[in-house]
Amino acid sequence: MSKLFLSEPETPKTAIGVLLLNLGTPTAPTAQAVRPYLREFLSDQRVVELPHFLWQMILRGIILPVRGRKSAHAYSSIWQDNGSPLLIGTQALTTALAKIMPKGVITRFAMTYGQPSVANVLQEMKQQGVQYLLVLPLYPQYASSSSGAALDQVWRVMLRQRVQMAVRSITSFHADNNYIQTLASHIQTYWQKHGRGQYLLLSYHGIPQAQHLAGDEYVEHCTTTTRLLVAELGLKESEYRQAFQSRFGYAPWVGPSTQDLLVQLPQAGISSLDIVCPGFVTDCLETLEEINIRGRADFLAHGGKQFQYIPCLNSEHEWVEVLAPLIRQHLHGWQ
Structure with missing residues (x-):
């Protein structure tokens, strides 16, 4: 069997999935944890549009050693007892949204960089029977370096699925x-x-x-x-x-x-x-x-x-109530 494509496990009843995407976060406010996160983030050519080889020399030789320490200090100033504010906030939003989604809709979140990764979350959703997937990058305004980069991660996984999910995306909601x-x-x-x-x-x-x-x-x-x-x-x-x-x-x-x-x-x-x-x-x-x-x-x-x-809207009830109809609108025809 070719290793180009992921093998497909037997799946339960067909389900619809909603995947929220956010930027990502290191696992800890330390230079050791921040550097691999920054390396993944700043290596994305959607983020830094420079010749890859030249940029990697600058990134690994100059930026990561210096910026890793500075970023770790910045993260340590906002880190909460239970982890990264971005991770905690995205998880809370996803949990609140999942409670009001229609029956049969599986709602998850992933990070463009770091964990939980898009690849791992999509694999989990596929195993749960998701064959119809709506993807929502959590950026109101579309930018190639944010929403575009997030959606790229989904398309990379799709390229490796032997039996691909049907996919829709909400690229922006800046004027909603x-x-x-x-x-x-x-x-x-x-x-x-x-x-x-x-x-x-x-x-x-x-x-x-x-x-x-x-x-x-x-x-x-x-x-x-x-x-x-x-x-x-x-x-x-x-x-x-x-x-x-x-x-x-x-x-x-x-x-x-x-x-x-x-x-x-x-x-x-x-x-x-x-x-x-x-x-x-x-x-x-x-x-x-x-x-x-x-x-x-x-x-x-x-x-x-x-x-x-x-502060941002975070997981406020009114904000969750906004996301729900936006998502339902784009699920039309799948339910």
């Missing part, structure tokens, strides 16, 4: 009306409890300018989400700003830069700032450490007086 309304309500609820700052900064994960110029629709998706969200919130143009965080390397990235604005806004008279990250649905390193720890410190160090980070 229920998502926009729920996020707006989430922000308003936060303001009711904690008060409202002078200015709202909407910070999205950035991408290199070269990827944007090559045709990636991510910036347009982010701009659409911002336009719809601020309209729902009733904000004036002078009360908010869209920006992009997480710059890496020396090549130009799309802007304006969140990091730059956190320094500039106090100098422009903004003393109290609220910040939300609509490109993330689960709190993670980029929101908890980059924004709520380092971003807060930068803003306050340059003259800001009050900094409020508005």
Whole structure:
């Protein structure tokens, strides 16, 4: 028997599967655990679009030894007693969603990088009888380096299945009306409890300018989400700003830069700032450490007086109630 394809075990009754995909996380906040995770993540040519051989020399010789230590320190500042916030949050969301899915729908999650891997989870789902699969990357706005990279992992597994699942995917939900309304309500609820700052900064994960110029629709998706969200919130143009965080390397990235604005806004008279990250649905390193720890410190160090980070939707009931109809819509005809 050829080893090119996975052997197919006998399966129980045909089932429908829903697979949620998130980025991934190291298994521990240590350099030893962070380096293999970063190596897998940064070796993906969807993420870093440079010649493979040249990039691997830079990655293994320079970046991993230095960034591994720095990232481990960052992870240690947000690590919870029961593990990574991203893993815990994604698991909680999946569990909550599974409870309200129609009978016969198996709901699981996997990580693009790290564990639980897409390959292992799909194998488990196949053994449970899943022959119809809906895949949802947990990124509202599509980017080749996030949603595209996540879906690539699924297609790689499909290439090795002798009897392939039928697969559908939800590539983005950046303009979904229920998502926009729920996020707006989430922000308003936060303001009711904690008060409202002078200015709202909407910070999205950035991408290199070269990827944007090559045709990636991510910036347009982010701009659409911002336009719809601020309209729902009733904000004036002078009360908010869209920006992009997480710059890496020396090549130009799309802007304006969140990091730059956190320094500039106090100098422009903004003393109290609220910040939300609509490109993330689960709190993670980029929101908890980059924004709520380092971003807060930068803003306050340059003259800001009050900094409020508005958490992600995570596994809130209202958010789960948004995902359920979105998924049911894409399951139409399979049930």
